[in-house]
Amino acid sequence: MSRHNKSKRRRRSKSTAPQVPPRPPRHIDDRPERPNAPWHPVPLVELSVLVGIVCIAFGLFRRDDTGGRVLLALGVSLGALGGLDTSLREHFAGYRSHGLVLAAFPAVATAAVLGFAKVPLYVVVPVMLGVFLAALVALRRVYESKTGVPA
Missing domain, CATH: 1.10.287 (Helix Hairpins)
Incomplete structure (x- = not known):
C-alpha cells in the first residue's frame, strides 16, 4: 500500500491551548491625510x-x-x-517624521561650504556633525510639538 494514500491519513489531535483571537484589521484610514503642496493640481x-x-x-x-x-x-x-x-x-505637517533626512541637508551644505573655503578636513567633520545634531534635535522638537508623539 502507498504511504501517500490520502484516505488513510491520520488526523492531528486538537490542541488544548486556547486559540489566539485574530487581530483587528488595520485600516489605512486611521492615518491623517498626506498634506498637499501649495501648487497641488500641478505635479x-x-x-x-x-x-x-x-x-x-x-x-x-x-x-x-x-x-x-x-x-x-x-x-x-x-x-x-x-x-x-x-x-x-x-x-x-506632522504626517511622518523625516528628521534624519532633513537634518542631513544643512550638515551636507555646511560641509560643502567649508570644503570650498579650503578648511581642513579635521575641522569640517566635527562642524558637520555638530550641525547635524543641532538640526536633528530642532526637527524632532518641531515634530513632537505638531503631533504630541515622541519621534
Whole structure:
C-alpha cells in the first residue's frame, strides 16, 4: 500500500491551548491625510524628479566634458529637491517624521561650504556633525510639538 494514500491519513489531535483571537484589521484610514503642496493640481515635484532623471541620463553620456558634469550635478540636485520638498511638507505637517533626512541637508551644505573655503578636513567633520545634531534635535522638537508623539 502507498504511504501517500490520502484516505488513510491520520488526523492531528486538537490542541488544548486556547486559540489566539485574530487581530483587528488595520485600516489605512486611521492615518491623517498626506498634506498637499501649495501648487497641488500641478505635479511639480514629479516633474522635477523626471527632469532630474533625464539630466542624469544625458550627463552620464557626456560625463567627460564640463557640460556633462553640469548636467549630472543638475540632475542630482533636481532629484534631491523633489525628495526634500516632500519630506519637508510631511515633517512640518506632522504626517511622518523625516528628521534624519532633513537634518542631513544643512550638515551636507555646511560641509560643502567649508570644503570650498579650503578648511581642513579635521575641522569640517566635527562642524558637520555638530550641525547635524543641532538640526536633528530642532526637527524632532518641531515634530513632537505638531503631533504630541515622541519621534
